[in-house]
Amino acid sequence: MARFRSTYHSKVYRDFKSLERRAHHALIRYFEANESDILSLEPAERFDIWYDYANALHCTGAWRKHLLVVDPIIEYCILQDSTSDILPRLYAQALFQKGVSLYHIRQYEQSEHVLRELMKIQPENPKVARELRNCRFKQHPPYVNQSRAISVLLFMAFALVLTLEFLWVRNFRPGWENFIEQLRNLLLLAGLVIGATGTIAHRIESRYRVGKLRKEMLQRKQAKRFNHSRE
The missing domain is CATH 1.25.40.10 (Tetratricopeptide repeat domain)
Structure with missing residues (x-):
């Protein structure tokens, strides 16, 4: 049409x-x-x-x-x-x-x-x-990239500890196995948490800022309509 x-x-x-x-x-x-x-x-x-x-x-x-x-x-x-x-x-x-x-x-x-x-x-x-x-x-703010960089470093440390565990600790220092296992699990968990925290925080911030802007624009539009109705 x-x-x-x-x-x-x-x-x-x-x-x-x-x-x-x-x-x-x-x-x-x-x-x-x-x-x-x-x-x-x-x-x-x-x-x-x-x-x-x-x-x-x-x-x-x-x-x-x-x-x-x-x-x-x-x-x-x-x-x-x-x-x-x-x-x-x-x-x-x-x-x-x-x-x-x-x-x-x-x-x-x-x-x-x-x-x-x-x-x-x-x-x-x-x-x-x-x-x-x-x-x-x-659009990633600095803290997102920083959290991801820290996360990558922790994953690299996890990989290094895991390699040492299989190649050296189990063969030459079996008494260290519990400590090394806890250490690598801690590094893995920390990497996951820190990497996810930056992303989640950024998503929450994005929703908050857009919601705040939307609320302000709605209030302005309603005020404008009210003023026009009074004229």
Whole structure:
């Protein structure tokens, strides 16, 4: 269904819209085969097709290609002076997809920036909060790397003690076996605990910070609605 009302649509537009919207590969092939004709269409038709093309790229996991075409959609939504609620929804969806695409190509800082901006618009959207948490979790603070480094050292010490136990202690110092066994078990346990602690602490921190931001944005949005209702 067209997003914009018009008494006439071009043949290129009609042919594109006749394709099943979930047939993402067919939409991509049609767009790329008729790109020059599509770019010469009037703005509303061009935007409508461009949006579906970008959505198809995103749905097929063509993250880098999607990032090349999503910014014009965002700019178009910003520049249009419309009272319709369609463009704000398309703008929010385009921002969300951009954030997800950046996440998948490991541009975590840029992805977080986009998702934080979207959080200001849609703090009630659980998908935004979830993706923002994932994005923050992928950005390791120093203490995570430090805990992992300590964990690796402890595992190396465990391997060394285990080697000594089999090659030397059991053959030449059998009286030390209980002590060495306790030592290697302690090293293994310490390595597991320290490595897991850093990761778990970071996940908890990520959830807390995103939850705090979401709560602040919800309060701002509610206050803004309240002020508008009083005017």
